[in-house]
Amino acid sequence: MFEDRSISPDSIEMLGVAQKLGAELTWDRYAAQLPQCGFGETGLCCRHCLQGPCRIDPFGNGPQVGVCGATADTVVARGLDRAIAAGTAAHSGHAKHLAHTMKKLAEGKAPDYAIKNPAKLRLVAERQGVKLDGKSDTQVAAELAEAALKEFAERHAPVEWAMKTLTAGRLKKFGEMGLLPYGIDSAISEVMHRTTHGVDADPVNLLLGGIKCAIADYDGMALATDLADILFGVPQPVVAAANLGALKKNAVNIAVHGHNPVLSDMVATLAPQLDADAKQAGASEGINIVGICCTGNEVMMRHGIPMATSSVSQELAILTGALDAMVVDYQCIMPSLTKVAEGFHTRVITTMSMAKMPGATHVNFEEEHAAEGARTIIRLAIEAFKKRDAAKVHIPALRNTAIAGVSAETVVGILAKVDSADPLKPLLDNIVNGNITGVCLFAGCNNVKIPQDRNFITMIKELARRDVLILATGCASGAFARHGILTPQATEQYAGPGLKAVLTALGNAAGLGAPLPLVLHTGSCVDNTRAVAIAVAIANKLGVDLDKLPVVASAPEAAMEKAISIGTWAVALGLPTHVGVVPPVTGSPLVTQVLTQTAKDLFGGYFIVELDPTKAAEKLFAALNERRKGLGLAEKAL
Amino acid sequence: MKRIFVNPERCTACKTCELACAIEHSQAKSIFASPSEKPHSMNRVFVEAADGRKIPIFCRHCDDAPCVAACISGALFRDPKTDAVLCDSSRCIGCWTCVMVCPYGVVGRQLELGKAVKCDLCPERASPACVASCPTKALVYEEVEGFSKNKRREFASAVAGG
Secondary structure, eight states, rough: OOOBBBHHHHHHHHHHHHHHHHHHHHHHHHHHHOOOOOOHHHTOESSSSSTTEEOOHHHHHOBBBBBOOOOOHHHHHHHHHHHHHHHHHHHHHHHHHHHHHHHHTTTTOOOTOOOOHHHHHHHHHHHHHHOOOOHHHHHHHHHHHHHHHTTOOOSSSOOHHHHHHOOOHHHHHHHHHOOSSSSSHHHHHHHHHHHTSSSOOOOOHHHHHHHHHHHHHHHHHHHHHHHHHHHOOOOEEEEEEEEGGGOTTTTTEEEEEEHHHHHHHHHHHHGGGGGGHHHHHTTTTTTEEEEHHHHHHHHHHHOOOOEOOOOGHHHHHHSOOOOOEEEOOOOSTTTTHHHHTTTTSOOEOOOBBBOTTTSSOOOOOOOOGHHHHHHHHHHHHHHHHTTOOGGGOOOOOOOOEEEEHHHHHHHHHHHHHHSSTTTTHHEEEEEEESSSSSEEEEEEOOOOTOOOOOOOHHHHHHHHHEEEEEEEEEEHHHHHTTTTTTHHHHHHOOOOHHHHHHHHHHHHTTTTTSSOEEEEEESGGHHHHHHHHHHHHHHHHHTTTTGGGSSSETTTTTOSHHHHHHHHHHHTTTOOESSSSOTTTTTTHHHIIIIIHHHHHHHHHHEEEOOOOHHHHHHHHHHHHHHHTTTTTOOOOO | OOEEEEEEGGGOOOOOOHHHHHTTTSSEEEEEETTEEEEEOOOOEEEEEEEEEEEEEEEOOOTTHHHHHSSSSSSSSEEETTTTTTETTOOOOOOOOOHHHHHTTTHHHHHHHHEEEOOOOOOOOOOHHHHHHHHTTOEEEEEEEEEEHHHHHHHHHHHHOO
């Protein structure tokens, strides 16, 4: 049952509970929306001025231009650009929040935070041009935070994080094409300007503008990952649990949900201090923090906190009746949570002044009083626990093991155990000799239009048996965690012979006594730049650009505007990039062609839209082989 | 005898019915693949606006259908089973007399084929695509007598209440 909604057994179990309760969930709301508007589906609806909305008839029978004369190509390109700008705004808002936190810390205004990784602070600061000599960590942090904040507004030079972390070849290309953004906010603002009524009408020029903004998105994401690692620690491999079975009947269960570690890391860090209070309230197992969505990834990889569930199934956590508080910051948080929580004791707690929700309890979280804020939140959860109705508790038993926290530093660290003088060599050797076909980065969301995790799990099996090394971020890594794929056992079960040999050798070198997990958990969705860091190191070592590497990306269940901006920069960086849902661009054959074909000539990267996960894996495998051939390596057969 | 009825006050002019109609009468039957087909698929239902109101307009499959009466090639005919007015494309010569005489303007011209196209009530479906796709239920597909009965009841309750 519910196989059209999810293939995750714990989600399916809770969907049964939802049906009995008559709870309305995102899948029901999606069904009520059907059929969805074809103009929206094809990107042919424009609402950018008050003379609209205008719709272009994709069949050619009705109007072919909007009131202003914009064609289907213009309307579609403008709409896509705005989605890229929205995704960029979300990622860089997250990045800016971290930069402000670091600045407050350096100024002594956020005493509850610390520089957890001074080595990375100095490494990043030096790379970004901050002079280190004789300065304390605090001084360096102050200057780095200042440098980070200068990335946002209008600058006199291109954004620095992109300039310092990408290959020379990419930067030269972007420079020649006029695609280097001069400020993240500036790039977002430019997209909003050029897509408003009566500005840019050239579809190709519009798409290039979108790519420029997507490069700003890359910049903000790279910055966010660096600052998060400095403030909260570089993720190290950690064994954690996954699935809704991570909730405990005899504990105060608090889910942290959203994206930024600024809040969730503090809650995770302080929870043990209030364990006694929880026990006094009757929770014999104290406080149990679980993660949802990318906040889940942040606290899983840094604290080993279990990943309860992912974006599309967030409501199900409340239906267990055992969740005492759902603490959220921003992004991917369904406004429906408070409605679902109405039938339960669960407190939905919003924390960000810019992200509130009717029906929720708002605890305004400020970095200046972070620990007190976190304690207030935990105490609210303990209070809520006292009102828990035992009769309503239904916790699925499923609980998988997941190894998380495989940052770029971790990957290099493991490789260094094989060859300390030249860490990348073992990886390259195995790509050259064909043990590893290439690398695929899985990213992106769950999407209600696709049975939860179906595409992820189908594709991972298809690619692993073809010896493709898999990295994953965001809700992709959540999906793999919940299906037991982030384990040595999955490597034994699904990896092809070459991949299995490599992951086993590396696992032994790392002292695991078992293979590395089938999928390397590289972080949250904002951490896709960790995979880029590895790819850039390989490209620089080989002396080729990124568009020559056997590296591909896939967002097989993409849902959010953030996924569109990530996909766009992945293409611009030269990666063949698969998307498992049809983005709203097919109303323009020209835009569709530019994204799926012309982009290949311009950047080497291009979009592959394929809804069938088995065929998608075949297409990515073919793309990897094409790259292998280009490098003069033997193509892999299956 | 089922017919498509319209509650114009519910119509938001989203034109989903128009798209669904064109999709249903295409080869691929997909919003993503159908628009690029040749010959291109055409909608046979329409949403028009007059005096600020949004009015979906459909073939009424008239009992004394002017299009059937005027068709000189015998292409337009009444289906004895469903009473629907249908067009046998193989006999249509593209003279457009039907287009001229239809009081609703709902007979279209497929110019790539030189054939008339009109509503066929989606014979392969339980409910026509336009009706099934209408997000506000402005379109309903039901027996004429049932529709009239409901109308009478609505009117009666309005009189009784007023």
